[in-house]
Amino acid sequence: MALLETDSIAVRFGGNVALDDVSISVAAGRVTGLIGPNGAGKTTLFNIVTGLLAPTRGRVLVDGADITRLPPYKRAHRGLARTFQRLEPFVSLSVRDNVRVAGQIRDTWRRRGSLGIGKADPRGRGRLDLDRETDRVLELVGLTDVADRDVAELPTGQARLVELGRALMTRPGVLLLDEPASGQTEQETEAFGRLLRRLAQEDGIAVCLVEHDVGLVMDVCAMIYVLDYGRVIAAGPPDVIRADPAVIDAYLGSAEEGAA
Template identity: 40%
Template sequence: MALLDVNNLSISFGGLRAVDDLTFSIEKGELYGLIGPNGAGKTTVFNLLTGVYKPTEGLIKLDGTDITGHTTIDINQVGIARTFQNIRLFKKMSVIDNVKVGLQNDKELSYSTLDGILHTPKYRRIEKEIEQRALSLLAVFGLDEEKDVLAANLPYGKQRKLEIARAMATKPKLLLLDEPAAGMNPNETAELMETIQLIRDKFEMTILLIEHDMKLVGGICERLTVLNFGRVLRQGSTKEVLSDPEVIKAYIGE
């Protein structure tokens, strides 16, 4: 059974069909790409998957559970986390505190207000566990030595990594990455590619990626869907899709 099943998904804004009859599925552990030019509807799809928008038609299932039209909070709690094209960090908080925010979704790491006020043994135990989990995640991303640095003071590429680390802190089943290479130089993009592959392998993570950098897409994605004005132009293996003349002509510009 696929981890994510999207069937006949559609949404309209004022008569404009932004996403039209989209169907695709992603297997557990797969690294899947969603590509197309600006305005093709890619980010709208992410907004539908995460509950920002409610679809006009269609069905979304995560691990067999219907999540169509659920709230953003509910969808995050059942296992979808995302990053954004424009990095959204708590810039005035430390690196480790950004990750701790993501860990707050874990019910095992919760305590009462009274525990917090009185600094009970439960409070101290859970706070220690939160600290250890946050440090472990930061180590995966090579950010543990910068745990006390303000997020705003990190280089751009490391801010990207931190945003992904914070998303991973919510323990998702499916990670949505929205143009993670945007604004990066070639060296940062190469490091990002390694990071994404590491996440998939270490955590057996299923990843859906929106990206314009075709070198990155071709280097890590196993299958692709290409959107054109909200409709599917081509679907299939990465090699087949990227060699399709219509895809090359319309989206890669070669």
């Protein structure tokens, strides 16, 4: 079932076309990849989905509902969560508090009755349950050993996991990840791939991944969309994308050479 869909999204900045008739579908229970050269429009599409930009034309649907005109905070209430290409942790807080604060925010949403398709609340309603959920998420993303360190002290790879943990504390139905493996070691990337599969297959989250690590994308994604100059030039499972001449010419050739 598609939890997130974009329908014929177009974005123009003056005379420049950033996105042109982009339609993608992100299903529950699997990882969907969004790849392409720098400047292809991947982050712009994420900004449209999360409400940071308004499309010139087209619609954004979450669980079948049109959210195109909703502000970002109401999209979050409906189960959208996102990480950013540029790290934005709360540098004055510990790892634990960075993750925990997102749970406190979600608890406010729950009490106001404004939650949508996100995952069910953890058992109980008191502070102890919030602490337990924080500990669960820290363990899930592999940050238990550094939970009490200031996030400013962490290397980039671990800081990205803090942002992932913070997103997961909102218990999303749709999770958008913008270059989450950037700065990770090879071992960290392998563990991260296993985590993404678990989030999709066991927790049923619809994960959409923007990533330049081609090996990771091909390993974890069930469906891949390829953007070039703001248009979808190919869509399909990894084996189809690998063999597509247009994708090889526009992106995979240079991406795989750069990873070699």
